[in-house]
Amino acid sequence: MEYLRPKTIDEALELLSEGIPLAGGTQLTVERYELSRVIDLQPLGLDQLREQDGVVHIGAMTTLQQLMATEVPLPERLKEACRSEAAWNIRNQATLGGLLMSADGRSPLLTVLAALDPQLKLAPGEEKVNLATFFKRRSSKVRNFLLLEIFFNKPVCFAYDFVARAPMDIPLVSAAAAVVSRDKESVQIAIGGYGEQPIFWSEILDADDQAAVLSAVAEKAKQRFEAADDAFASAEYRAEIAGTLSRRAVSEVLEAC
16 A cells, blocks of 8 residues: 655645545544555644634544543533544544544534534635535545535534433434524524434524424424434434434523523
8 A cells, every 4th residue: 555645735635636535544444455545634734723713623633532632612512422423542543524524424423513503624725615515525426625624603502412322322313403603593403323414404593482493393303314214223213312302402502592
C-alpha cells in the first residue's frame, strides 16, 4: 500500500483521484489489505476546536475524545453521544470528519449533530453546505471534495434521549431536539437508530398550542420509522419508541426555553 502525506489542502485535493483519504483510520483499518493508496490528512491542521461569537467550529480531524475533553462549551448531550458512539480507545483515534463521511443512521453522534442544524465547509473553494446537501454529496461515487470543518450556533435549548439494550450500546432509537435560533420560532428534530443517515426536520413552534406541536412531532417520527425493520428491532417497536422519544425531547426543549 502506497502512503501519501500531503502538506497542504491543495496538494491533498490533487491526490484525491489517486487514493482514499485517511483520517483516524478506524474505518479503513478493516479494509487495509484491499487499499492501494491512502492520503494521510493529519498534517493539514484540521483539528482545531473553538467558539467564536456564539458559533462552535470543529475541524474535521478533531477526535471524538477531544470533543469530550474540550473546554469549549459544547452541549453535554453531545458529549454523551460521543460516549455511546465508541469506546475510549476508538474515541482517541476516530475523527469527526471520518464519522461524518462514513457513519449511518444508527450513529448517536450523527443524530445529535443533525439536530444542531450544522453547516459544513468543504474544499475546494471553502464551499458551505447544510447537512442534507452533504449527505447527497457523500453518497456520490465521485468524492472530489474534502471536509474541512463543521460549525453550528450554540443551541438556545437542547435535549437528547435514546433507548438501547444496555447503557453503552449503540441506541436502537435515539432522538434529539434543539432550538438553534434566539427567536425561538422553530425546533430542529432528529431521530436515529436506522437507515443510511438520521432523519431530521424542522417544526414550527406555536406558543399557544404546544400540545399540537408535540402531537405533530410524535406522529411524524412514527411515520418516518414505520418501515424501520432490521435484525436489531422491528419497525413497529422503532416507530412507537421514535414517537415517544421525539415528543419527550421536544417537550424538554420547550420547558427549558
